[in-house]
Every structure is written in C-alpha cells, then in structure tokens.
Amino acid sequence: MRERTLGSKVFDTANHIVLLIVGIVTVLPFLYVISGSLVSSEELLTKKIVLFPTHISWDAYRYIFATKVIYSSLLNSIFITVVGTLINLLLTTLMAYPLAKRTLRGRNKLMLLIVFTMLFNGGMIPTYLVVKSMGLLDTYWSLWLPSAISAFNLILLRNFFQQLPESLEESAKIDGCNELGILYKIVVPLSLPAMATFALFYAVYYWNSYFTAVLYINKSNLWPIQVWLQQIVLLSAGGFTDANALSEVVVPPESIKYAVIVVAAIPVLLLYPFLQKHFAKGVLLGSVKG
C-alpha cells in the first residue's frame, strides 16, 4: 500500500474541489435555460432569479410547438441532418477506399491535392459565387454539396481502411468480388465503429450549422432551427408568433426564448452519450497521426 502524506491529501482534496467547480460552471448555463423555460409566469413575477422552479410549467414548450415556424424549422433541421449525413458518409467512404490502396497510381498526388485544401481555400465570396452560378441558392444542395467531404475525416477514414488486414480482401477477390463488392461486404462491416463515429460527427455538424444557411438560403420557410434561434433570441424578432399560437395562455417572452434554446440544443445532447462512447474508445485519436 502506498502511504499518503498530509500534503498529498490536501493536494487531492483541493484538486477535487476545483474540478467539481469546473464541472458546475460547465452545466450552470444549461441548468439556467432549462429551468427558465419551465418556470411559470407567476413564479417569474415574484422571484427575479429562479434556478430550481417550484412548479414546473410546460406552457413555453406548448406555445412554441403551436407556432408553425418552430415546428417546421425543426423538421427542416432533421431533414438537412439526415440527408446531409448520408451524402457525406457515402462520398467520404467511396473516396477513402481507393485512396487506401497502396497500389493506386497517382495516389500521393491526390493526397497532396486534398491536404492542400486544408491549408488554403478560395474564401467566402468565391465559394458563394460558385454555389450561386450552379443554381444551388435557396435549395438544401447549397448546404450539402459544398461541405460533402471533410478533408480531415477523409484522411482519418483512409488511414483506418489502410490498417485493415489485406488477406480478407484477397480472399473476397478470389471469390469473384469486385472492388465495390469488397467495400460493401467486407470493409464497411469491419469499419462500423469508425463509420458510426464519422456519422455522428457529420450529424452534429449539420444540426449545428447556421452560417451556411444564412449565406445560401433566403427563403425563411426553408431555414433550419439554428437560424430561427438567432432571429428569436439574439434579434428578438417577434415575427414567429402566428395565429396558430395558443392565445389563451400567457407565456413570458423570456421563457419562450429559453425554450427555443433548449429545443435547438437537445438533439445534440441526446446524441452525446453515443458520441462519447466512440471518442472515448479512441477511434479518432488513435488515427490522428499517420
């Protein structure tokens, strides 16, 4: 047994306390908006600061889900996220597989071209002009296509494919499988944990993406929830209250803002345990170098 000196004990206690404070500071803003969205208007009137509401009221959520805008923008966000993630996974996998072949001619030149895009890019305006000239403005293709492959993820997935045993592919080849068949039947099933990680990271990217929608999409009925969140909370736009909203309940405007923030953040928080499981395994970290 290791003996513990007094100094060592003081060190440990202080360390634990500081870490606990760091943890509390991290969750406090979440706690604040969640309780703010659940507080009733009466309680908000009597008390200025409410961290733990005595009476939980779902009025703010009833209110925002009764407005057409929030409901449809949530559906938009789900659609953008699901389709976008599938496109990105498909394109990234299709490209990573040939690049993982050491025998592929021109492979190093291609890798150089890909790495260079991580160091230098045309910037916002030229990219905007390309998207515009392709007629993608005001369609979701403008959100999906310009970010269809992340060069960084592509390189990570290629490295992952490279370390798979070649003997498996050889046997499939003898069985008469072509490259597409090998990818679909052998490589992808073997890489499921890595693919799941990339799927989650792409999904979080799409759910959170905000500025691309501001840049490329002018029609407000196509906006994702993140853009509406900015309109409602930061610009205090009242325009989202429409005739469908419940007019008989009185909901404090602050509570509505809090509820919109919670709704925009909750899907990521639900995905988080899965995300954590994967990055904790080091799927990403182990392959960063290589």
Next chain:
Amino acid sequence: MRLVSDMKREKLLYLMLLPGLLFFVLFKYLPMLGVVIAFQDYQPFAGILHSPWVGLKHFHRFFMDPDFWMLFKNTLLLAVYNLLFFFPLPIILALMLNEVRKHFFKRFVQTIIYIPHFISWVVVAGLTYTMLTTEGGIVNEALASLGADKVNFLLSTDWFRTLITSQAIWKETGWGTIIFLAALAGVDQQLYEAARMDGASRWQQLWSVTFPAIRTTIVLLLILRLGSFLDTGFEQIFLMLNSGNRDVGEVFDTYVYTTGLQNAQFSYSTAVGVFKSVVSLILVISANGLAKRFGEEGVY
C-alpha cells in the same frame, strides 16, 4: 489476361474516386481560381471572363483604408487574448484530471466538460444573451440585488474581447484536454514509482515526470495555433457582433461578409479574403518549418 483484369480493377477504383474528386474540383479548387476577381472589377452579369482587370487596385484601397488597421488590431488582439488566456487552460485541466485517482470521478468530470464542444455557436450565443441581458438576465439581476449598477455587457466595447474569450474557454477547454490526456496515458507508471522512492513530493512528480510527457504535445499545439493565428472563429464573432461593439469586434472574416455580401463589393472583399488567406498560409508554412527545426515531426 492478368493485365486486363488489373486494368478493369483499377478502372473501378478510379470510378469510385470520381464523385469525391468532383467535389474537390468544384467546391475547393474552382473557388481558388475564383480569387482572380480580387484583381478585377467583378460584375455579376459580365462574369469572370468579361469583367475588367484592375490589377492591385482593391489591395491598394484596402491597405490605405483606416478600416485596415482597425481589423488588424481587432484580429490580433483577439488572437493574443486566446493565446494567453485560453491556450494554457486545457493543459492545466488535463494535468489536474490526470492526478485524480478515483476513476469514477474522473470519468464523471470528463463526461461533463466535453459537452459544450458539441453545442452550436448559436446556442452558446443564445445562452450568453439570455444570461447577460440587462432585462432579466441572471448576471445583471445578481448585480442589481447586490446593489451594483447593471452592466450592458452585450453592447459594450469594453467587454467584447472578454466575452469572446470566455465563450471559447467555456466551450473548448474540456475538449482540448483530450489530446493531453492521451499523451499522459502513455506515461510509464514505474517513473512515478522511482520518483516516490527518491522522496519526490506530488508537486515534484508533477513537474519532473508528468509535465515532460506532454511537453512535445504542447509545443506542437502551440505551433499549430500560431499557424491559424488569424482564424478568430467567424461564426462566434459574427453572432456576438452588434452596432454597439462593432469597433472592437469586426475582424477580417466578418468584414469580408459585411462588405462582400451585404454591400455587394465582391472584388474588394475577395481581396481582403485573399490577403488573410495568404498571410495564414505563410504562418502555417513557417510554423511547420519551426516545428521541424525543433525536432518535431511537423504537421504535414
């Protein structure tokens, strides 16, 4: 016979590359060619092929503009703030987590501090606004109940850099610990054993055994940071900018958006973007050279 089947195989591989290649050509390399409009008076109807060439006119205008020094100062200050106040924190936090012996507690803290990394900047800006507003925000209500004056954090030029830096600290410090924790996991436990035998205290162990294990990671990340020194986080700043704090908040990236897309000065704002990209590229290349000189692997 063998050769034919090999070529067939290769053909299929190239076919699989095609969609991705098309993506890189259309959305990465075409915009790179598009930067030539920085040297033109680009007119949307004439297009790149028929717009008049004007040489360095836009660059000249930009360097002569008083805005240039404002943007330069704002970008530089935010980057320095980030380097001084944000950069050391993940290192300290990782060292602290590494000292925790109770596995459950360590996992618990880690689980919590990684969360903000996955939250969108819009939500972070939303949290900041609702907490700091003078109309019922928790911070100002607390100030008022203590008898202090309310502070308009969101519109103030004095608080802008503090706000931006604090947001970055809250969102990314926890996530930043991962790379250091990975390096620390590789430390040979026998080294601690030996240090204890020699009577080293916890502080001495921390300083002589743990810290050297992450020194190369620190140098590498510092160099990477220098390479992306001018990347101040567009979305974050864009969301926190308003008429009150524009004088200290406008940086190169946001300026490109406001002049380029809101005022439709495509050529001028592209010139600003090109200036920033070129400076960044030079920084990355020299940072990488620096890394190699220090005997590190370099980043690319």
